[in-house]
Amino acid sequence: MTSTLTSRLAIAALTASFAVVTTSVEAETLRWARAGDSLTLDPHAQNEGPTHTLAHQIYEGLLQRDMAGEIIPALATDWAVTDDPKVWRFNLRQGVKFHGGEEFTADDAVFSLKRAMKPTSAMKELLASVADVRKVDDYTVDIETVGPNPLLPNNLTNMFMVDEGWTTANDAVEPQDVANGGENYLVRNTNGTGAFMMVSRAPDEKTVLKANPDYWGKGEFPLEVTEIIYTPIQNSATRVAALLSGEVDFIQDVPVQDLERADAQEGLKVVKAPQNRTIFFGMNMGDSDITADNVEGKNPLADVRVRKAMNMAINREAIQKVVMRGQSDPTGVIIPPFVNGWTAELAAYPTPDIAAAKAMMADAGYADGFAIRLDCPNDRYINDEAICQAAVGMLGQIGVTVNLNAQPKAQHFPLIKNKETDFYMLGWGVPPFDSEYVFNFLVHSTTDKYGSWNGTRYSNAEIDALVVSLATETDTEKRNLAINKIWETVQSEQLYLPIHNQILNWGMKDNINFDVQPEDQPHFKFMTFSN
Amino acid sequence: MASFNQRLQTALDSDLAFAFKRSPVAMTATTIFALLAIAAVLAPLIAPYNPFDPATLNLMNGFTPPMEANEFTGQTFTLGTDDQGRDVLSTIMYGLRISLFVGVAAVLFAAVLGVTLGLLAGYFGGWVDTVVMRIADVQITFPSILIAMLIFGVAKGLTPVEARDEMAIWVLILSIGLSEWVYYARTVRGATMVEKSKEYVAAARLANRSPLAIMFGHVLPNVMGPVLVLGTIGLALAIIAEATLSYLGVGAPPTQPSLGTLIRVGQDYLFNGEWWILFFPAVTLLALALSVNLLGDWLRDALNPRLR
Numbered sequence: 113m114t115s116t117l118t119s120r121l122a123i124a125a126l127t128a129s130f131a132v133v134t135t136s137v138e139a140e141t142l143r144w145a146r147a148g149d150s151l152t153l154d155p156h157a158q159n160e161g162p163t164h165t166l167a168h169q170i171y172e173g174l175l176q177r178d179m180a181g182e183i184i185p186a187l188a189t190d191w192a193v194t195d196d197p198k199v200w201r202f203n204l205r206q207g208v209k210f211h212g213g214e215e216f217t218a219d220d221a222v223f224s225l226k227r228a229m230k231p232t233s234a235m236k237e238l239l240a241s242v243a244d245v246r247k248v249d250d251y252t253v254d255i256e257t258v259g260p261n262p263l264l265p266n267n268l269t270n271m272f273m274v275d276e277g278w279t280t281a282n283d284a285v286e287p288q289d290v291a292n293g294g295e296n297y298l299v300r301n302t303n304g305t306g307a308f309m310m311v312s313r314a315p316d317e318k319t320v321l322k323a324n325p326d327y328w329g330k331g332e333f334p335l336e337v338t339e340i341i342y343t344p345i346q347n348s349a350t351r352v353a354a355l356l357s358g359e360v361d362f363i364q365d366v367p368v369q370d371l372e373r374a375d376a377q378e379g380l381k382v383v384k385a386p387q388n389r390t391i392f393f394g395m396n397m398g399d400s401d402i403t404a405d406n407v408e409g410k411n412p413l414a415d416v417r418v419r420k421a422m423n424m425a426i427n428r429e430a431i432q433k434v435v436m437r438g439q440s441d442p443t444g445v446i447i448p449p450f451v452n453g454w455t456a457e458l459a460a461y462p463t464p465d466i467a468a469a470k471a472m473m474a475d476a477g478y479a480d481g482f483a484i485r486l487d488c489p490n491d492r493y494i495n496d497e498a499i500c501q502a503a504v505g506m507l508g509q510i511g512v513t514v515n516l517n518a519q520p521k522a523q524h525f526p527l528i529k530n531k532e533t534d535f536y537m538l539g540w541g542v543p544p545f546d547s548e549y550v551f552n553f554l555v556h557s558t559t560d561k562y563g564s565w566n567g568t569r570y571s572n573a574e575i576d577a578l579v580v581s582l583a584t585e586t587d588t589e590k591r592n593l594a595i596n597k598i599w600e601t602v603q604s605e606q607l608y609l610p611i612h613n614q615i616l617n618w619g620m621k622d623n624i625n626f627d628v629q630p631e632d633q634p635h636f637k638f639m640t641f642s643n
Numbered sequence: 644m645a646s647f648n649q650r651l652q653t654a655l656d657s658d659l660a661f662a663f664k665r666s667p668v669a670m671t672a673t674t675i676f677a678l679l680a681i682a683a684v685l686a687p688l689i690a691p692y693n694p695f696d697p698a699t700l701n702l703m704n705g706f707t708p709p710m711e712a713n714e715f716t717g718q719t720f721t722l723g724t725d726d727q728g729r730d731v732l733s734t735i736m737y738g739l740r741i742s743l744f745v746g747v748a749a750v751l752f753a754a755v756l757g758v759t760l761g762l763l764a765g766y767f768g769g770w771v772d773t774v775v776m777r778i779a780d781v782q783i784t785f786p787s788i789l790i791a792m793l794i795f796g797v798a799k800g801l802t803p804v805e806a807r808d809e810m811a812i813w814v815l816i817l818s819i820g821l822s823e824w825v826y827y828a829r830t831v832r833g834a835t836m837v838e839k840s841k842e843y844v845a846a847a848r849l850a851n852r853s854p855l856a857i858m859f860g861h862v863l864p865n866v867m868g869p870v871l872v873l874g875t876i877g878l879a880l881a882i883i884a885e886a887t888l889s890y891l892g893v894g895a896p897p898t899q900p901s902l903g904t905l906i907r908v909g910q911d912y913l914f915n916g917e918w919w920i921l922f923f924p925a926v927t928l929l930a931l932a933l934s935v936n937l938l939g940d941w942l943r944d945a946l947n948p949r950l951r
């Protein structure tokens with residue numbers, strides 16, 4: 113006791129920065145749970161919510177979104193377009209150290225951005241408009257785009273910075289090749305600049321992080337959490353039981369059926385907000401024949417009438433009322449209202465009409481229907497498997513016999529990326545809050561730079577050109593017209609079957625002060641506790 | 644016909660029938676099992692709905708409490724509905740079919756495999772015995788549910804995704820059967836080793852009958868008693884194994900729920916008071932497994948001369 117006191121006094125006397133540590137040292141361990149785990153620690157290998165969420169605690173980008181979704185500086189202190197409208201200049205924060213002790217400089221920024229543009233990177237679509245990244249001096253970086261791109265910073269919120277020396281020394285210049293089951297050093301090891309450092313990790317079991325003692329953001333962020341214990345709990349009953357019994361402090365996905373109970377319990381609260389994410393089904397409409405169906409020699413999904421009929425068979429309101437218990441907003445378009453390009457007309461969806469849908473099926477030559485496999489995740493989105501099961505019943509009513517293949521996201525997502533599924537569930541968030549992002553990944557045909565998540569195999573040169581033009585269109589009105597034109601094509605072609613936008617329900621101890629982040633990304637450095 | 648009546652009379656006069664009539668436990672267990680079996684077999688005829696036909700489901704019926712009208716559709720269900728609007732009563736009846744079918748088929752498979760290998764090992768001895776019994780020894784050190792999961796995983800990986808739903812039931816039978824054969828093999832081997840030194844086997848050998856004919860024609864009928872007991876208890880185990888696998892989400896496909904699948908679905912709704920989705924399937928599984936087990940216990944005692 114005495115020794116702690118003396119040592120504390122000694123430390124407090126030594127430096128002012130240490131004094132900050134000792135005053136907030138009421139070690140706050142945060143026990144955090146959600147349904148699924150991060151897929152990899154390589155910050156450029158997966159463009160996926162839970163993966164980014166864990167990465168955000170450890171790594172940082174040049175800029176980031178705060179808990180309200182607003183863009184704030186991170187490793188860059190400020191940024192602006194230079195005299196050349198195609199060049200963005202970023203001034204980097206000085207004196208920032210990686211967890212390994214190396215200083216963060218322009219070399220690391222250039223290296224990281226170039227790494228994120230490599231073919232195996234999952235982030236490359238976000239940088240598709242980038243022509244070059246240049247170091248100006250040790251703390252200045254220029255990003256040159258192929259044409260003026262006023263929205264470039266929006267694409268950098270999940271673009272994490274790695275240490276060039278460390279990454280190169282560990283032979284991980286290329287991001288992990290997820291599609292081919294690749295591995296590299298960064299998959300299991302971390303070295304970021306973030307507020308937390310990795311202590312231990314067992315994938316799908318437990319990840320422990322501790323506060324970074326040398327974090328640059330002291331004084332700027334509350335930094336009250338000193339340790340994070342992250343345990344993925346897939347089973348919803350077990351997850352909510354862990355919260356109710358006090359075994360965890362914070363869960364990101366309170367099961368919709370347990371909202372009332374969790375909110376009513378003494379010492380717990382549920383905070384909710386609409387999420388920037390739409391859940392939908394994708395269909396392979398591009399191939400001339402598909403393997404997942406029972407129709408030989410042709411692809412029923414290639415017929416737009418079949419896709420329209422399927423869209424008409426889905427009873428979105430029933431899914432909202434029963435499966436989601438009101439915790440969703442049914443929609444007819446694959447972007448939420450946050451996103452530039454969203455309109456009420458696009459979001460309108462047909463009232464389910466089985467007779468009309470059957471007539472369209474008959475019109476397309478499938479009066480007797482067909483059978484097809486639906487691939488679905490079971491640990492990613494809110495009630496994902498139950499939504500798929502409900503869709504099985506609804507599509508069954510128009511003669512489409514669906515075989516449901518529900519499995520964890522770690523097995524499900526590769527099917528989409530490798531184009532091994534013909535009918536699948538996907539949810540898409542829009543970190544830049546702009547339609548261009550959605551088009552780059554989901555509408556543009558699959559090429560080296562674009563369309564890596566376009567499982568529809570849709571390929572339209574005219575639309576592709578329009579999508580590419582968005583990055584460099586500076587006239588906002590013209591750009592929005594182009595966005596609208598692309599959406600109209602997506603809707604008339606019925607590229608996707610949209611279901612709903614998710615509503616987030618974060619459950620936590622009463623004494624935690626934390627807003628729901630619209631991207632479902634808790635940044636724990638913002639978390640505070642009231643006692 | 645007379646011979647049939649005579650046989651029936653012999654059966655009714657047997658010690659076993661006498662013991663049965665004097666055991667209220669056995670009679671209750673048999674009644675419960677018979678009721679469940681009839682409900683399962685006749686499900687397509689007597690169940691109010693067909694829960695395995697997704698096209699007939701109305702999602703709006705989801706989570707209807709037992710004996711209460713649904714707030715949207717006004718429909719009433721005796722035991723309520725599950726998360727997809729399936730009638731729980733009908734789903735239990737159809738789920739029982741899967742549970743019983745998988746149970747019986749897995750036991751038959753395990754028994755045929757185990758008895759054959761046990762006979763071979765016990766009769767021939769030597770290296771046949773060594774190979775068969777060492778495999779059995781190794782396998783028995785692992786819990787059978789782990790073996791079943793391993794076999795299920797491998798078999799699922801080998802079947803094409805399109806065929807998985809149809810194959811799931813057969814894969815279940817295979818994996819449970821393969822995980823349970825050891826007990827039959829061990830029992831039969833021991834009994835065979837005792838039987839083969841008896842005089843009737845020597846007589847059959849002297850009459851120049853083939854080893855196969857001796858094994859299956861002469862030895863087998865004399866070692867069947869314990870196999871019968873094992874089979875009955877094994878049935879309860881197989882039903883529970885199927886429920887466990889489905890509960891863990893690796894068994895019956897979600898669109899064709901067995902009792903274990905229903906329990907898995909139902910446990911998600913325990914905290915908010917929608918108890919019926921879990922409760923009724925769980926009680927049914929309990930009644931089924933308990934009645935078969937009690938029957939097996941009784942049979943073991945009744946066939947054991949030392950306990951008379």
